[in-house]
Amino acid sequence: MSTTSTQPLAAPDETPGSRLLWVFKDTWTIVMQEFMHLLRQPSTFAWQLGMPVVMVLMFVYVFGSAMDVTGMGAGVGYIDYAMPGMFAMTIAFGFMNTAFPVAFNKEKGFMDRFRSMPMSSSAVVTGRGVADIIQAAVDLAVIVGIALAIGWRPAGPVTDTLAAFGLLLWLRFALIFVGIWIGLRVKNTEGAGNLFAIAFPLGFISSVFAPPQMMPGWLGTVAAWNPVSSTASAIRELFQTPGVDLATSTYWIEGHAIAGALIWPVLLLVVFVPLAVRQFQNLSR
Amino acid sequence: MPPTDLAVEARGLTKRYGPTVALDGVDLAVPRGTVHGLLGPNGAGKTTTVRILTTLTRLDEGRATVAGHDVKTSARLVRRAIGLTGQQTAVDDLLTARQNLTMFGRLFRLDKRSAARRADELLEQFSLTDAANRAPKKFSGGMRRRLDLAASMILAPQVLFLDEPTTGLDPAGRREVWHAIRQLAAQGTTVLLTTHYLDEADQLCDRISVVDHGRNLVEDTPAGLKRRIGDERLELTVADLGDLDQAVELVQRATELVADTTPGSSTLSVPVPDGVRALTDVASEIRAAGLDLADIALRRPTLDEAFLQLTGDQAVLTGPTEETS
Ligand SMILES: Nc1ncnc2c1ncn2[C@@H]1O[C@H](COP(=O)(O)OP(=O)(O)OP(=O)(O)O)[C@@H](O)[C@H]1O
Numbered sequence: 001m002s003t004t005s006t007q008p009l010a011a012p013d014e015t016p017g018s019r020l021l022w023v024f025k026d027t028w029t030i031v032m033q034e035f036m037h038l039l040r041q042p043s044t045f046a047w048q049l050g051m052p053v054v055m056v057l058m059f060v061y062v063f064g065s066a067m068d069v070t071g072m073g074a075g076v077g078y079i080d081y082a083m084p085g086m087f088a089m090t091i092a093f094g095f096m097n098t099a100f101p102v103a104f105n106k107e108k109g110f111m112d113r114f115r116s117m118p119m120s121s122s123a124v125v126t127g128r129g130v131a132d133i134i135q136a137a138v139d140l141a142v143i144v145g146i147a148l149a150i151g152w153r154p155a156g157p158v159t160d161t162l163a164a165f166g167l168l169l170w171l172r173f174a175l176i177f178v179g180i181w182i183g184l185r186v187k188n189t190e191g192a193g194n195l196f197a198i199a200f201p202l203g204f205i206s207s208v209f210a211p212p213q214m215m216p217g218w219l220g221t222v223a224a225w226n227p228v229s230s231t232a233s234a235i236r237e238l239f240q241t242p243g244v245d246l247a248t249s250t251y252w253i254e255g256h257a258i259a260g261a262l263i264w265p266v267l268l269l270v271v272f273v274p275l276a277v278r279q280f281q282n283l284s285r
Numbered sequence: 286m287p288p289t290d291l292a293v294e295a296r297g298l299t300k301r302y303g304p305t306v307a308l309d310g311v312d313l314a315v316p317r318g319t320v321h322g323l324l325g326p327n328g329a330g331k332t333t334t335v336r337i338l339t340t341l342t343r344l345d346e347g348r349a350t351v352a353g354h355d356v357k358t359s360a361r362l363v364r365r366a367i368g369l370t371g372q373q374t375a376v377d378d379l380l381t382a383r384q385n386l387t388m389f390g391r392l393f394r395l396d397k398r399s400a401a402r403r404a405d406e407l408l409e410q411f412s413l414t415d416a417a418n419r420a421p422k423k424f425s426g427g428m429r430r431r432l433d434l435a436a437s438m439i440l441a442p443q444v445l446f447l448d449e450p451t452t453g454l455d456p457a458g459r460r461e462v463w464h465a466i467r468q469l470a471a472q473g474t475t476v477l478l479t480t481h482y483l484d485e486a487d488q489l490c491d492r493i494s495v496v497d498h499g500r501n502l503v504e505d506t507p508a509g510l511k512r513r514i515g516d517e518r519l520e521l522t523v524a525d526l527g528d529l530d531q532a533v534e535l536v537q538r539a540t541e542l543v544a545d546t547t548p549g550s551s552t553l554s555v556p557v558p559d560g561v562r563a564l565t566d567v568a569s570e571i572r573a574a575g576l577d578l579a580d581i582a583l584r585r586p587t588l589d590e591a592f593l594q595l596t597g598d599q600a601v602l603t604g605p606t607e608e609t610s
């Protein structure tokens with residue numbers, strides 16, 4: 001057999017120092033695996049972007065013309081209002097892009113194969129996370145491109161605009177752990193797919209497409225306190241979206257959008273990192 | 286046998302899932318360089334045993350060492366010494382076969398060149414070279430399983446765990462997988478495989494442990510297991526059902542044994558201590574009597590019979606489980 005001619009193969013010995021190095025190397029291998037997926041099946045990427053693109057077109061051109069979000073008349077300034085909301089929603093729904101492959105890998109025995117190998121087990125998670133953040137940045141770039149094409153412009157200074165994108169990715173980072181937790185928790189990919197039914201209202205009961213003040217009392221409160229709303233409002237503030245005056249908002253949290261956009265992800269991390277870690281350990285139950 | 290000669294040593298493995306007792310004190314001792322079969326009906330605890338030994342599942346009680354390392358306290362060392370082909374085929378369906386093996390090679394900490402070289406060797410060994418640049422999504426079941434197997438052999442592991450390695454394969458696919466397993470065993474890799482196919486265990490295994498309800502029922506060589514069920518049987522089918530009684534008489538005259546018959550069947554069957562002699566004796570009696578035969582044969586007991594007898598009537602072998610596809 002051909003193997004008899006080769007040197008005996010062995011994983012190199014590990015020292016505490018090399019272990020950290022291997023976390024990075026293994027993470028990189030997993031990230032590359034994810035990218036090769038995209039290269040080999042670009043349609044997945046297209047599908048993932050399909051939803052926000054359809055949303056943009058639907059909301060801006062179908063509903064947008066009827067919406068008076070600025071108090072300046074129906075349709076006026078809606079693109080400026082809705083686009084930051086779209087960015088926030090693309091990011092928020094991104095947790096599905098984490099949950100789904102995690103559930104898939106678990107269901108198909110991939111997770112088991114990885115866990116039976118001498119690779120660093122944290123790389124299974126970190127690789128996913130790094131790939132997801134990069135992908136979120138690419139998704140965002142595409143949506144921003146569409147936004148620019150239909151006439152949206154950030155009005156604030158460049159640093160504020162960059163800070164806005166930073167806040168978006170910060171939310172996405174926190175959502176990685178929500179996604180991992182969910183992906184490990186559901187039974188299979190079908191279960192992950194069903195999540196959409198929950199994610200959908202969570203995305204919409206927010207300030208993404210309309211100001212919470214326009215919603216009936218309790219719904220408005222829920223929408224205002226939705227973490228996605230804080231990020232959406234914060235980036236509107238940073239983009240200096242015309243007609244948006246958060247300081248006079250009925251809701252306290254709307255007046256503190258940037259703080260909210262910074263702190264909500266921290267809270268998500270505090271809750272979901274331990275949950276995700278525990279769920280990962282539960283795999284060996 | 287000193288413990289160092291055992292590639293796998295498990296004592297009293299116990300695992301509960303809520304009220305379900307998956308393992309109820311399983312013992313295993315697999316000498317280095319041997320192929321050991323784990324046999325049992327659905328739900329017997331085969332997969333759970335493999336998962337515990339490959340560090341995927343924590344055990345509740347008992348202890349186990351694999352390649353000399355404790356699965357509980359030295360999981361990392363165990364992982365460096367083993368390969369696992371799980372009950373599910375775990376290959377990346379989007380990457381090509383070669384990309385799959387290189388990726389796993391990298392995760393097994395081979396450098397780029399070694400990973401690429403090893404991938405090519407394994408593709409060759411598992412007759413996948415022609416398919417190297419295609420995605421397993423479009424492979425036949427056998428090809429996917431071979432790739433899966435190749436991925437678990439990247440480091441030429443000391444101990445290889447195979448959970449139903451040939452379930453769902455056609456005879457040609459099974460033969461190829463068997464060939465690969467034999468080659469590895471010949472190189473000194475210890476193999477622990479689970480299977481529902483008794484001919485597979487018969488073909489590959491040095492020893493077989495039969496488990497059911499999470500307990501060891503018996504451990505023996507394939508030949509020993511068959512011996513437990515008794516002698517060979519002479520089976521004879523008459524061309525005309527009406528001749529059966531006469532045939533029973535002739536068999537009794539030749540062998541001094543009373544044959545079993547089933548009402549309505551034109552076949553009789555008799556356990557015979559010396560098969561060849563009984564066959565020739567009966568044949569000459571039949572010829573002398575001028576009886577027309579449809580068939581006459583010596584049948585050795587199969588492992589299936591041994592197995593069904595051991596696990597009792599209710600434990601009918603149902604073949605592949607549903608989740609394997
Ligand atoms: N994760 C789990 N949660 C709950 N019960 C489980 C779990 N894994 C296994 N079991 C139960 O433990 C028992 C043993 O299962 P196991 O998968 O080890 O059987 P098996 O011998 O591999 O069966 P098969 O031939 O069907 O693959 C079964 O009753 C099964 O339902």
Ligand SMILES: [Mg+2]
Pocket residue numbers: 331332333372448
């Ligand atoms: Mg099983």
